Amino acid sequence: MESSTVTGGGxxxxxxxxxxxxxxxVTLIAEQGFSATTVDEIAERAGVAKGTVxxxxxxxxxxxxxxxxxxxxxxxxxxxxxxxxxxxxxxGTVDALDAMIRAGLVFIERYPAFTQLYVAELWRTNRAWQxxxxxxxxxxxxxxxxxxxxxxxxxxLSNELDVPLTAAALVGMVLVAALDWQSFQPERSLDDVxxxxxxxxxxxxxxxx
Amino acid sequence: MESSTVTGGGxxxxxxxxxxxxxxxVTLIAEQGFSATTVDEIAERAGVAKGTVxxxxxxxxxxxxxxxxxxxxxxxxxxxxxxxxxxxxxxGTVDALDAMIRAGLVFIERYPAFTQLYVAELWRTNRAWQxxxxxxxxxxxxxxxxxxxxxxxxxxLSNELDVPLTAAALVGMVLVAALDWQSFQPERSLDDVxxxxxxxxxxxxxxxx
DNA sequence: GTTTTTGAACTGACTGGTCAGTGCAAAAAC
DNA sequence: GTTTTTGCACTGACCAGTCAGTTCAAAAAC
Numbered sequence: 364m365e366s367s368t369v370t371g372g373g374x375x376x377x378x379x380x381x382x383x384x385x386x387x388x389v390t391l392i393a394e395q396g397f398s399a400t401t402v403d404e405i406a407e408r409a410g411v412a413k414g415t416v417x418x419x420x421x422x423x424x425x426x427x428x429x430x431x432x433x434x435x436x437x438x439x440x441x442x443x444x445x446x447x448x449x450x451x452x453x454x455g456t457v458d459a460l461d462a463m464i465r466a467g468l469v470f471i472e473r474y475p476a477f478t479q480l481y482v483a484e485l486w487r488t489n490r491a492w493q494x495x496x497x498x499x500x501x502x503x504x505x506x507x508x509x510x511x512x513x514x515x516x517x518x519x520l521s522n523e524l525d526v527p528l529t530a531a532a533l534v535g536m537v538l539v540a541a542l543d544w545q546s547f548q549p550e551r552s553l554d555d556v557x558x559x560x561x562x563x564x565x566x567x568x569x570x571x572x
Numbered sequence: 573m574e575s576s577t578v579t580g581g582g583x584x585x586x587x588x589x590x591x592x593x594x595x596x597x598v599t600l601i602a603e604q605g606f607s608a609t610t611v612d613e614i615a616e617r618a619g620v621a622k623g624t625v626x627x628x629x630x631x632x633x634x635x636x637x638x639x640x641x642x643x644x645x646x647x648x649x650x651x652x653x654x655x656x657x658x659x660x661x662x663x664g665t666v667d668a669l670d671a672m673i674r675a676g677l678v679f680i681e682r683y684p685a686f687t688q689l690y691v692a693e694l695w696r697t698n699r700a701w702q703x704x705x706x707x708x709x710x711x712x713x714x715x716x717x718x719x720x721x722x723x724x725x726x727x728x729l730s731n732e733l734d735v736p737l738t739a740a741a742l743v744g745m746v747l748v749a750a751l752d753w754q755s756f757q758p759e760r761s762l763d764d765v766x767x768x769x770x771x772x773x774x775x776x777x778x779x780x781x
Numbered sequence: 782g783t784t785t786t787t788g789a790a791c792t793g794a795c796t797g798g799t800c801a802g803t804g805c806a807a808a809a810a811c
Numbered sequence: 812g813t814t815t816t817t818g819c820a821c822t823g824a825c826c827a828g829t830c831a832g833t834t835c836a837a838a839a840a841c
Contacts, residue, residue, distance in 0.1 A: 376820070394698050398607035401796060412822040417798065419820090483692040486751045489603050521771070528760070528768040531752035532745045539744020540737060542695045548736065559737040562730070566775010585840075586785070610830065621787045623834090628785095632831070 381419050383409040385430050393476035396483065397427060428495045431484075434477040435499040441466045442506045456514030460564060463507065464537055465557050471541040472553055482538060504530050536560060590628050592618040594639050602685035605692065606636060637704045640693075643686040644708040650675045651715045665723030669773060672716065673746055674766050680750040681762055691747060713739050745769060 387408035391400045402423050406413045420426040445466035449459040471478045484490070485500060507530040514520035537560060544556050596617035600609040611632050615622045629635040654675035658668040680687045693699070694709060716739040723729035746769060753765050 380820080394696060396605050396607055396692075396696070398605050402798080403796075413798090414800085414822050415820075418822095423797070479695045482695070486688045486691070486755050487603060487605070488755075524771070525764065525768040527757065528749060528753070528765060529772060532749040532769055532772055535748020535752075536741045536745040538748060540741040543740035543744075544737070546695050546697075551737070555734065556737060559734040560741055562733070563738060563741055589786080611832080612830080621789090622832095623788070624786055626832070627787095 377419065380409075380411060380415060383411065384416060384419060384426065385433060388426060388430055389434070389474075389476045389480060392427065392430075393479040393483075397423075424491050428492045430477075431481070431492065431495055431499055434474065434481065435503055437474070438467075438470050439502050439506055441470050442503070446506065446510050456510060456517065456519040457565065459510050459514075460507075460533070461561055463510065464533075464560050464564065465553075467534075467537040468541055468553055468557055468560075471538070471545065475542075475545050478538065479542060482542065504534060507533060533564070536563065586628065589618075589620060589624060592620065593625060593628060593635065594642065597635060597639055598643070598683075598685045598689060601636065601639075602689040602692075606632075633700050637701045639686075640690070640701065640704055640708055643683065643690065644712055646683075647676075647679050648711050648715055650679050651712070655715065655719050665719060665726065665728040666774065668719050668723075669716075669742070670770055672719065673742075673769050673773065674762075676743075676746040677750055677762055677766055677769075680747070680754065684751075684754050687747070687751065691751065713743060716742060742773070745772065 384405060388400070388405045391404055391408060402416055403413055405426075406416050409416075416423075416426065420429065442463050445462040446459045449462040454462070484492075485496060487493070490496075504527075508526050511520060511524065511526045511530055515522050515524055515526065540556060540560055544551055593614060597609070597614045600613055600617060611625055612622060614635075615625050618625075625635070629638070651672050654671040655668045658671040663671070693701075693705060696702070696705075699705070713736075717735050720729065720733065720735045720739055724731055724733055724735070749765060749769055753760055
């Protein structure tokens with residue numbers, strides 16, 4: 364029986380184990396933080412022995428770094444797809460941003476633990492995995508920046524717009540609103556959250572109507 | 573000389589020691605996280621003996637909780653003051669929001685470590701200090717929600733506006749933009765950041781001019 | 782003289798990482 | 812077709828080190 368090659372990685376027994384370890388680690392680290400999560404816990408949750416963790420990953424930190432890369436890879440792919448699909452359907456820049464907001468919300472709804480963990484670690488300094496985190500952050504923000512920049516070039520967005528800062532602000536808006544939604548108002552629908560953010564993006568906050 | 577710490581002024585000798593401990597703890601925990609920070613480190617950084625930590629605080633967790641309460645107290649006071657001052661000067665709701673954004677940025681510029689730590693812990697679950705965190709979060713968000721709600725009542729904001737979600741989104745926008753600013757573009761001025769966020773708030777993103 | 786701080790020793794529980802050994806399915810040898 | 816070998820993936824007991832929290836006599840500050 365050979366490789367039913369799923370995207371990017373082979374599907375050996377080993378790969379399945381790694382996947383289980385990712386899933387176990389992401390939940391535990393999101394809840395407790397990296398340091399408070401023990402390798403024993405991760406192994407137990409994944410249903411494997413502790414030694415297996417070290418057979419598959421060089422160290423606890425390396426497991427975490429690869430988890431980060433894996434997760435952000437999924438996010439950027441999703442954002443990029445949303446932007447491209449909008450462009451192909453003849454939508455403008457604002458439509459693309461709106462589609463990316465929705466894609467971001469869908470991602471966070473699906474992988475809340477990863478999002479939580481990412482936010483918690485992103486601005487720490489002096490950590491072993493800081494360089495990985497920087498790279499991975501830039502990948503994600505770059506997608507948003509790209510759409511903004513193109514919008515400015517095409518005259519659809521104000522040329523006074525500060526691309527990097529606005530990108531960060533938009534990402535933050537979605538991130539925090541979504542985490543708050545998940546944590547404190549889980550009964551709300553994704554559409555609710557999306558329309559509230561959409562309204563904010565399009566400046567339809569002021570005015571009585 | 574008072575260095576920038578999250579604590580306000582104290583009077584007794586004991587209070588001074590507590591402040592030194594807060595200051596040491598906030599930096600270390602922001603950088604490394606709660607679990608990775610040892611009590612020995614905190615004591616050393618504060619320049620006191622380990623025994624002093626336990627003379628002043630019942631435990632490491634209690635020290636952390638009191639730190640949280642104090643820091644968020646300062647933030648909410650600052651936000652509230654900004655909103656009230658704007659109201660007194662005859663500004664509208666949007667002006668009040670703008671003033672609060674600025675107040676938030678000033679706070680984050682002054683206490684970056686506290687902000688970082690707060691964001692890192694806010695959405696965690698199953699932590700000992702979760703209830704403290706919830707209370708403290710609500711205090712802060714309530715200020716923003718209050719201004720939004722009043723704006724809707726006075727017809728200055730759309731009555732379709734989702735108050736809690738918009739409040740969370742605004743807070744997130746400021747938080748993430750500011751942390752990104754501090755971490756990745758520290759050369760930018762506060763005014764730069766403020767005007768970019770202000771533009772976003774007022775929907776002056778679209779359009780060429 | 783009372784409050785606060787010191788500083789070093791100690792405990793008991795926990796943690797990241799190691800390693801000799803097991804299980805097993807496919808390949809090789811017969 | 813049966814037996815033997817190979818080597819990958821996994822196991823779990825074990826180790827050396829670490830940390831929160833305690834204790835306390837003595838000093839310092841007030």
